[in-house]
Amino acid sequence: MKTVGIVGAGVVGACVAFHLAQRGVHVHCVERARPGGLTTDVSFARLSAYQQSTYTRFELSHTGMFEHARLADRFDAAPWWHPTGGVAWSDGTGGRGASFAEEVDRLDAWGYRVVRADAARANREWEPGVVFPHSRVPVVRFPDEGWIDGPLLVAALIRAAEGSGYLTMWRGAVEDVEVRDGRVVALRLANQDRLAVDAVVNAAGPDTASVAATLGGLALTGTSTRSSLVVDLKTDGDPVRHVLRGAEAHVRSAGPGRVRVRSEQVDALLPAGPRSHAERDLVDNLVERAHRTLPALSSAVLDQARVGTATFPADGLPSVGALSALSGYYEAFANSGITLAPFIGRTLATQITTGEVHPLWSQCSPDRLRVAS
Structure with a gap:
């Protein structure tokens, strides 16, 4: 994998961008506002696995809590982690x-x-x-x-990824995910910039559905x-x-x-x-x-x-991973996004670069959120 486009620089998109850059993948990250300045900034941002109705949801949240400690250990200081x-x-x-x-x-x-x-x-x-x-x-x-200062975490991740030389940030909105022969090939921005990519991660938070809608018959359902x-x-x-x-x-x-x-x-x-x-x-x-x-x-x-x-x-589980009907398209959005973001970032970067799917995502495929044809 040479180049990946990420739609959204909230906490989930920033975590994916950081881990991909750490693996030497070139990343184009597109954000229509200040990175971490929308949903991430307004979140209560508690790290918790309380009130999860199933063991699967509990295990994901519990794992996500400890993944924050793992991520913090990669930095000399982690003032966002409390x-x-x-x-x-x-x-x-x-x-x-x-x-x-x-x-x-x-x-x-x-x-x-x-x-x-x-x-x-x-x-x-x-x-x-x-x-x-x-x-x-x-x-x-x-x-x-505990709790997380979301914007501070996003800023640290983007700074580290840009410092590696593998991340380019773009300010604007994504107008289209360009597909050719059943494969993602580019992102088109509202200002008509075209970013050639080998894969796209839709981590657009509240805009996830509108980005997915550009895929035509593969629009999101069940959210x-x-x-x-x-x-x-x-x-x-x-x-x-x-x-x-x-x-x-x-x-x-x-x-x-x-x-x-x-x-x-x-x-x-x-x-x-x-x-x-x-x-x-x-x-x-x-x-x-x-x-x-x-x-x-x-x-x-x-x-x-x-x-x-x-x-x-709507089923309460995240949507994390590849969409089987379209090569090179990945999704990453979830309830409790701040709790799960570092775990999503690390494991999705692994999947994109090696094809390995973490076992905890076995019930979280984006395929389940599409209408069967």
């Missing part, structure tokens, strides 16, 4: 509490590291500033969890989208030590003097369709939930509120 651990708790009610306990027991049985406590111990030892529903509510610490509101707050000091998965809000550090907040309940209220900003009442709702979870945030100042939209296969 293995803080995570803390989760139920809302203290019977129904939600029972499901929380079942989820934790399942993770424990699957080999996920779990430390159980009650709220009183959690306040003493882990998170003194959190308000739990009551002192005996079940609380769990997941030591291997879902999910929008999430994230709010960044400026704080005095650093009031949170772990990634918090509370009953009302999820809270994590976003660097010194900053925290990031989201809530499943608030996300459920978002209007359908892509958007970059949420209504003020939803922002206020989310901030109030954060205040109730961590009262120290009551003095925090709102920095920005944004809505990110992710596209992923």
Whole structure:
């Protein structure tokens, strides 16, 4: 493989580009915005295998978490990687509490590291500033969890790949994936630039379907989208030590003097369709939930509120690998993209250059997302 075109320079595309460049493959990476500046930047970016409904999905996420440590070891410093651990708790009610306990027991049985406590111990030892529903509510610490500064990771990967001499970045939109005799031969950009390639990786995130649509009868089916509101707050000091998965809000550090907040309940209220900003009442709702979870945030100042939209296969598994009906076309998009990105990058680069498919991708072929003819 001599030259590969990558559509998208979010965290998944950047990881693929880095690993291909490390293998001496020339890469053209096309991004319509700042690398890592769209979905990657708006993600809550938690490293976790929590709430995976099947063992296959759990194993992929768990593997992805440890792949981040492997990637960090390749750099002299990895300021994007924050293995803080995570803390989760139920809302203290019977129904939600029972499901929380079942989820934790399942993770424990699957080999996920779990430390159980009650709220009183959690306040003493882990998170003194959190308000739990009551002192005996079940609380769990997941030591291997953490969070990623997505844009910082993307910037480091692209800088390293460009420094190798094997990566060229292009700013613009892809208008067409050019195919000849059943094989990908070029990318055509909206400004009419033509990039000759031997293969293409569609890692365009929310634009994955529109890029795939240029293939005609091989357009994507069976995808879902999910929008999430994230709010960044400026704080005095650093009031949170772990990634918090509370009953009302999820809270994590976003660097010194900053925290990031989201809530499943608030996300459920978002209007359908892509958007970059949420209504003020939803922002206020989310901030109030954060205040109730961590009262120290009551003095925090709102920095920005944004809505990110992710596209992923509806069956919950990633789409990673080659499309059998078209030589040289690969896809890489997933739910929990930041957790999986380094693992996708390394293993997909291996597949592109050697043909070897990692066993964990056996159920993740892009073929399943096409209508059988």
